[in-house]
Every structure is written in C-alpha cells, then in structure tokens.
Amino acid sequence: MALPPRDDAAVARAVAALDARFGDRCQTGAAIRDQHGHTATWMPTQAPDAVVWPVTTEEVQALVRICAAERVPVIGFGAGTSLEGHVNAPAGGVSVDFTRMDKVLAVHADDMDCTVQPGVARKALNVHLRDTGLFFPVDPGADASLGGMAATRASGTNAVRYGTMRDAVLGLKAVLPSGEVVTTAHRARKSSAGYDLTRLMVGSEGTLGLITELTLRLHGIPEAISAATCSFPDVEAACNAVIAVLQYGVPVARMEMLDTLTVKAVNAYSGLDLPLTPLLLLEFHGSPAGVAEQAQTVGEIAAEFGAAGFDWTADAEARTKLWQARHDAYWACHGLRPGLKSMSTDVCVPVSHLATCVGAVQARAAAEGLAAPVLGHVGDGNFHVLLQVDTGDAAEVARAEAFVGWLNDLAIAHDGTCTGEHGIGQGKAKYLPRELGPEAIGMMRAIKRGIDPHNIMNPGKIFDMGNAGPT
C-alpha cells in the first residue's frame, strides 16, 4: 500500500483550518512535532506537520473532516511507548495527541466494566478504580494509554490469566475517515450481532479510524496474591514445567521466564545472588487457601522438572522483592553493555516450541557475538530478545537486523507470530506477508480500502510499502 501523495498546499490549508479551530491546541513547532514522531525505539523519527490536542469525540470528528477534505494523514498518539514506529508520520500529516482526552466517563461496578477516553493511562485507571474493589488487568509494562493499547492489541505479564486487549475491550467508539462516529458494541458481555467490529478496531493501529471511547472489562481485585520464583537447570526444563502447569489448569496470573544471561544482568544491576540458570517467576490470584494450593501444586510440578529453590510468599513486600529480578530486567539488560540501544523483538510461538526457539536464539547470539538476553511471558509462548546494539557500528546494526529477521522467520516456521503484543507498525510490515500469506494481506487491504479509500489513517503502517501497488 503506497503512501498517499504529499501535497504541501493541501497540508498548509489543513493546518490553517486546524489552527483556526483549535487555537493553542494546534502546534507546529519543530520540537513538539519531533517528539510526536519519536518512539521508544531505535527507529528514526518521522515528524508530523502539526500536533492537535482534541478533548472530545466531536473535536476528533472536526479534525478528521478537515484532514479528510485535504487528504492529509491523521496519526493517533497516546503515550508514545510504541516499539514499532506506530506514531511516525512517513507521509507527514497531523498527529492527534489524546493526552487531554483522559477522563474516566463511567464505572459500572455491578457490571464490572468502565467507559474511558483513550488518553487515560492504565495506571491512572487503576488509581481511579481503587475504591471499587475492581481493577484493570492488562499490563504491558509501560504506562501506556488505553487507546494506544487497544490500537496495538497490547497485553503483557498477566495475559495468561486475564487475556489481552482483544478480551478487555467490550466495545468502543471511533471516528472513521469519513468523520462519522461508529459504535462497535454496547456493554453486553457477549454478542453475536454481526461482524465483530470491536475486534477489527482492536489491533488496527489507527489505520481504520481513531478510537475516542472504550468500554473495558474489569476484574475483582483478588482477595489474596502470592508470588513464587524457582530456578531450573535449563530452558527446556523450565518450558516443560510451564506446559505442565498450564495443562494442570493452575490459574496462574503471571508466569515469566528470564534466561541465564538476563539473570546475570539482574544480579549485576541489583546486587542479587540468583543462581545462574533460567528463572521462572509466578504470581497467583485467588482466595488465601486458593493461592496456597496453587503455589503448592506449582512447587510440586517444578520439582518434577528439576527446579531448585522454589520460594513463595503471600506477603506484599516480600512478593515485590521476589519479583525484583523481573522488575529490573529491562534496565539490567541495558546495563550489560552500557551506552547501547535496545532493539526489541516480540515473537510468540506455541509453548511446545518455546524451548527450541529460545535455544536457537541463544546459540545464534553466541555465534554472532550479540548480547541477546531473553525475557518471556512464557505462559503465552511470547518472549522478547532485548538485543543490545551499538548503533554507531554499522556492521553490528546489520548483524542485529539480520538476527531480528531470522528470529521472526523462526517463529513463523514454528506455527507462531512475529508479534505477540507490540504490533506491526513500520518495523514488522515486511514480515506480515511471510507470516499470513498474500491472501490474508489481500483481505486486510480490501478492508482498509473499503473503510479508508484515500489512505489517510496512519498510512505506512501494517502494510509493507516495499511490495505494494497503489492503494
């Protein structure tokens, strides 16, 4: 899908109209524009022509109508924590910053749902919910905006129990390229009412419309939470224990794995003394008796697979300490070779292929001389290789890029996906056709063309521009 042609006069007209409509809430300064084309990644910034801060759905409609009339691109911006260049503006256009649409519009405690604007950050939502006994479980690590999380179908550490944004969004409102507002579903827990537009919008990365309201499923705060860690002789033993835990039906809330290199990094960063072997970290939610039983069952399973040092606790402070390795992992990995940039990967494979894939990663990283710590949401088969890259060394960058491509192909060859939770954006656009084939890409293009015929919604994302004919 080619980028829409750029027409400087049209952009100027649209920006002038936005300036008249939004006043100070339309900005064109270079620093602000650069900040809105910048992502938490190694990808080069591609700044938009202007940034607008709407506060209502009606304002988003007005903005989209102005841009659509001039066929100027519109790019949603939440917290800027995307790892795949989602907020870049490769064809210019207007960045729609949702940070001022940050209201919790309603909490229906009896129905365990809430309706929010897209700029609400997930931590702020949980603070808001504090007194209701409810919480919003999807936790991608970063304090992302809920609109951005929905747009990228984000998940994180406790997806193994509570699901991803796919499961968390009951319905949403979005402004379409036509300026119309679509309501995809209401608040029923389930529905068979026509095409599942909610799930189509979740993960569409702003390429079909801009989400302006979300109704989210909430969960009761568990009566008790306990945590456990244990060390395994090797990755295969850890993965086999994970499979057994899942098959046994233990409702683990979180199940994370750090490989030996990550453990080593954490030991150095946080002054810990963990054994230099793969580490599994678990969290259990339930009644006090329930979490004790879950921990005991997992402890027995872990022992069967040769685990040592199964520690568990239901005490909040001790739990944080037990999970310190996980909390520190990102920055600890950065510390492996200070000054380098992190290149994240996001493959997800069936759990039975996890040990093979992680083993292949470690072997190739060693052969290539790359620092490639592995950190996984292993309950879902999703793992990240936090490649530490010297971006000043062209040969190392090339090796790292080849490594990422090889890893994506490895996951695809193992019935998996190149992205479990980060999305396609710009970074993975060339892998999507390899993963799903030309028929799926053709179907996605047909949907995109039908809804956004002039390709004004976040152009240059999801679809690989390298292989593309016209829109």
Next chain:
Amino acid sequence: MALPPRDDAAVARAVAALDARFGDRCQTGAAIRDQHGHTATWMPTQAPDAVVWPVTTEEVQALVRICAAERVPVIGFGAGTSLEGHVNAPAGGVSVDFTRMDKVLAVHADDMDCTVQPGVARKALNVHLRDTGLFFPVDPGADASLGGMAATRASGTNAVRYGTMRDAVLGLKAVLPSGEVVTTAHRARKSSAGYDLTRLMVGSEGTLGLITELTLRLHGIPEAISAATCSFPDVEAACNAVIAVLQYGVPVARMEMLDTLTVKAVNAYSGLDLPLTPLLLLEFHGSPAGVAEQAQTVGEIAAEFGAAGFDWTADAEARTKLWQARHDAYWACHGLRPGLKSMSTDVCVPVSHLATCVGAVQARAAAEGLAAPVLGHVGDGNFHVLLQVDTGDAAEVARAEAFVGWLNDLAIAHDGTCTGEHGIGQGKAKYLPRELGPEAIGMMRAIKRGIDPHNIMNPGKIFDMGNAGPT
C-alpha cells in the same frame, strides 16, 4: 444489501458443472434441498438449488470458483441447528454441506489446541479428545458443528468461565469468494499481527467466506467438578446473588437461571417438586478443595440474598440429577402448551439490568397472555424467552412477533444486544441497525463489499434487505 439477481440459466450452468465435478456428492432432489433450507425454528424453508458435500478445502475452492463464475450464491451448512434462518437460500444457490469434512486433523496436547475440519460436531470432538486429558468447553446445547458454531459466534452454558467461539478459535482457514484460501492466524496463543481476521470471520455467518479448517483452544479436564442449585425468593434476589458471585471472583464454570414458570414446567415434565420460585444452577471446576471452597463461598453469598435449599454435590450422578431441571427445560417448556412451536429469543444485557429486563418480560407476557418461560445464562447476562406460539393462530403469531421486537428493543435500550449467541441470520437483521446504528452497518457493508463484491456468500443474512440499496 439487496439479494443478488437470480439468473436461472447461470444456476443451471453452475449446477451442471458441480454435477460433473462432484457426481453423487451433488444432489438436487426436492427433499434434500428442503432439508438444507430448514432450520430448527419457525421460519419458513427457503431451499437451495443444489446441495454439495465437499471433503477437502480444495473441493470447496473448486465449488466456490464454479459458483463465483456464474455469480450463484453459496451457503454453508453444518448441523442445521441455527435458530435464525442462517442456512436458508432466499436467492437460491448451492448449499455446501460440511458433514463429510468431519476429521480431527491434529491434536497438540502440549499446546492444548487442535485443528479440525468444520463438520466435526462438538460432542464428537470431545469423544476424540477423551484420552488426552483435554476438552473443548463451548457448549451451545445442540450438538452443532464447529464450523457453524464459529460462523455464528456461538457460546452456551459455560461461556462465563471459558468464553465463546470468539475466544476458542485461535486461527482458521477459509475459502474466500475469489476461491483463494486465507489463513487468518497460526497457533500462537496471542498475536498483534495486523487486522484480526480470525475474529472477523468468527460471527460472519458465512457472508465473507466458507471456513474449511479451525484451530481451537482446549482446556484441561478439571480434576473435580461439583454442582449446586438454590431457590431464590424472586428474580431480583437471584440476579443480585449472580452479581456478587462474579464480583467476588468465584470462577464458576456455569451459572444458569430458570424463572418460576420454567421451574413449574420442569416439575410437571420430570415429576420434580422444586419450589415455585426462580432457581439458580451452578457448576464449579477445579481441584477437589477448590470446588468445595467455591461451593461454600457461593452458598454463603446465596444465603445473604435469601436463597433457600442450597444443595451441592461433587458426585457425578447426583450432579446430573441436581441439574435435571436445566437439562429438561427446553422440552419441559414445550410441554406447557403441547403442540405449539417455540420461538426463541436471545437478548444479552449487562447483569445489573438483568432483573429489570426479566421482570418486564414476565409482566408483558402475563398482560398479553403469552406462555413465555425464561431461561438464562445469567453469568453473562444472556437469557432466552422460549415463547410457545400457536402458529395456526395469526393473532397470536402477531402478538409473539411484536413481543420479540419489543424485547430486542428493551435489551438495546439497556446497553445490551438482540443476540448473545444465536447470531443475526434473517430473523434479527432488522434489529441490527437499531442496535449499532447506521455507521456500524455502513462499516460492515464496506467490509462485505470489499471481500464479496458480488454478494455470493450467504446473501440475505446479517444485512436487512428491507432497508437496503444495492450491494
């Protein structure tokens, strides 16, 4: 969306080509055609021109290519248990009977998934899985085909814990109107790889393509299962208990409600002596200690809301007996006024609106003199009114149809949906625009046009032909 124009010569050419290709597996006899336009409902039969039994994806491709070349409609047929006229052929065409595509292609026990052809019935799948320790949880009552269940986004009694077909399908293959085979996803537990084509196909009711392969999520057979029943003074008390159970986070596997009229019908039908009050039936899955704890917690909650006679058991035979009222409910309701036809409804509302909506149903049914027993998957807010209608009495049919329309509007007015699990088909097409508005219908039409520009895939379903312009 208007029906495609009928061209008898084109139909004749397509049927001749299918006859040449499929031999005995292409049939045009009236009885067989009628059977394939017949649904488990009061709707009139609209027979196809021919019925074909393919056995492979390649044969479905060949069939679709033959029909597409002549612009002849193609209608998928599974077990024929649809309640909304999904298998009717209002514009004629070819019924594709999937009953011979009934192979379980692979079971990946370690990954807790399996790949099946669409004609596998859900009970047959569970028989096949018996020795793996795994089961497929979605249970719509009828022994439906898995392809049909996916196409209508079916669910049933244990959706409250295990989700619906939306959650159960990891990925699928489908033959598109072009004859191409699309793969929507592989076997990873989660993915952010582009538009969620899996969820778009699930619930698309055969209007975008024919599903020829499904990869399904499985679950471990619980170590222990227990059941409970309890009687409540009124519907409101029962609904409040349901809300409390959900908020408390008790992981109930099933939570069903029978209203007083349904209990009365069951007593008469099965010689039971249940109190003539609303009845809640529950099932718990987990460890032996876990299910005991769940039952105890629910018993305490039920008592708080005035429940009497909380009975529970972990014994399989006693469990069946305890749930006998639920198992017998459908036929028992039929027995309320023998010889009548059942007109099913399928609204789903947020649980906080459940008591209000059920109360309104009972009041209106009494005022109208309609036999309207209520049976609900109350954990999801989904309930069925099993209207018993004398189809020979035109005035009663009119009253019943007006009742169904009023009920759908009532659910929509309470933030709900006209269909929790049966789908839109023909029967609810006029309610879909009322529920989601013209923008959502416009978006669905854009998708339909992009993928099936000549409207050959199950025309006359989902989209209301009464309000439609051309395709």
